[in-house]
Amino acid sequence: MKAKISALMDGELDAHELSEPMSALGQDADAFETWRTYHLISDALQGRAMLANDCLRRVSARLADEPTLIGPLPADVARPQRARWFVPSALAASVAAVALVGWMAFSPQQSTGPLLVPVAKAPQPAQVAARAAPPAPVRLPMTAATRDYLIAHQALSSRNSLQGMAPFVRSVAAESIPGKP
């Protein structure tokens, strides 16, 4: 099973091979521990910021306490009156979750790199809601390497018709970030 989990992490399994290791991860504590250990090794090797050891369990516990209504409405489902009743409960639920996400966004990673920009000063309920399903991605600082993407994106942004060139300032703002060519 360890070999399969490793292959799963590396994206080497075909679609029909996925179900066995995936269900093992859900049911077999050893398999899950292997999955965690491999990710820890991978994070350490690649120098990614690691979440605190016990984070997963605590996040799961907090999520279990949350009402299940949080989450963006499915794309195509019409959102008539019902939607209006969902929004406040999602908001209220999010108030509790905001503290958690705020903690996740700030505490472990902030010391790992030159954070030029305060990341997600105010975590948004939308963000909280969408993260309930997939695991929250690691927060990264903006680096000068990101600039190329920002310029390429801005060149094609529909915002330009509204505001002219002003938004381009974001794409060159990264030039002064230290530590990168």
Next chain:
Amino acid sequence: MSRTLGALLLFTVAGWAQAQTTPEALDWLRKIYQATEKLSYTGTFVYQQGDRTETSRITRLADAAGGTEKLEVLDGAPREILRTRDEIRCYLPESRTVKVDRRSDPRAFPALLPEQVGGLTDYYVITMGERRRIAGFKCQVIVLTPKDDLRYGYRLWADASSGMLLKAQTFDRDGHTMEQFTFTHLEIGSVARERLRPPRAAQGWHVEQAGVAPANLSQSGWSVGAELPGFRKIVEIRRMLRDAQPVAQMVYSDGLAAVSVFIEPMPGRAEAARIGISSMGAVNVYTREVANHLVTVVGEAPAASVQRIGNTVEYHPQ
């Protein structure tokens, strides 16, 4: 307690839901789009996000060829960007580099025409706000409130006589300002063409050509799954980033907010890919790995939207 809070929020939300786009506000928005396209001007503006501010000068000369514009950053290294209808040149003094983004087909630059502004009402409620003076101009505030969580809202301050945008704020669904552009000085009227020359110092700098060409990613096995409501694919190209190998770029837009999806092979990258999400002002960048390719999603949209688009990228070899 939470029930009281819920009820309170419900009233607030019901209040939002009742707000309607007014024809007057829509006319104002059209006026802003026309002013952006038609006016010549020069001015100084401040970009603010988080606790960071940066001052820049912007100069625009409107002409029959679609106009020429120049942005000069006045704080720190003197970075400049020159834009015409079919070319963008980015002058970066610290790396002595000129990045050139040129396309043979100017239609590849997606523009929202003033007559298409009405389409924005599918995703935003557009209303009139207060009147206020900005940098000496009497301005009318127009508010675009998003109808869902997938996009940000905008507050726009437009000069009452010309429609020129003097100030713009992007806000999230809690009303927090994510970023702000404000003119501190502006002169509308004729601009001398010399002011739009490229910087002299840039002679001899390294030139990076983007080499933009049309592309069809689905033919090579790539797909971006269920699109976000309101975000339509508007462009699909291949281009160079940093002199490396070609990168595919798809742009999705709701008419105002845009999200780009970049796909590039992992081997050949100079540095290890960093998987995760980063933010600057209203822009979120999400990176992930799919089938030994790096997928980078860049958008002026909430992190959850950018992530949602990124998570639907799939590769099916044919």
